[in-house]
Amino acid sequence: MKERSVNPLKRTFFALGIVGILFILFGTVFALQGNGNIRGSEMSGNSFWIYAGSGVVLIGLMVAILGFYLGSRNRTLTSVKTKGSTSQNQVVERRYPVGILTTYGI
Secondary structure (H helix, E strand, C coil), X not given: CCCCCCCHHXXXXXXXXXXXXXXXXXHHHHHHHHHCCCCCXXXXXXXXXXXXXXXXXXXXXHHHHHHHHHHXXXXXXXXXXXXXXXXXXXXEEEEXXXXXXXXXXX
């Protein structure tokens, strides 16, 4: 059976995208309650929740887009052998997208 390796960063960024989608859902509910479309709580009809929900939706959009974008990039861990065949002489090279990660300090 062929062994398949999954990059842990890919899982992490995918989970970040899922968290972004949850923020979008919760923000939408907050905004709809603030607008009065969803009734039955103290939030209904309160204009604060329209703005708070809209902000949460925007944050969720940014997190989801960033998470799914970085998760779709091809990041690999490649082992490069130097002289000799022992494990002491192996060097691990990490390839990540430089632009976004250095911009946000990740």
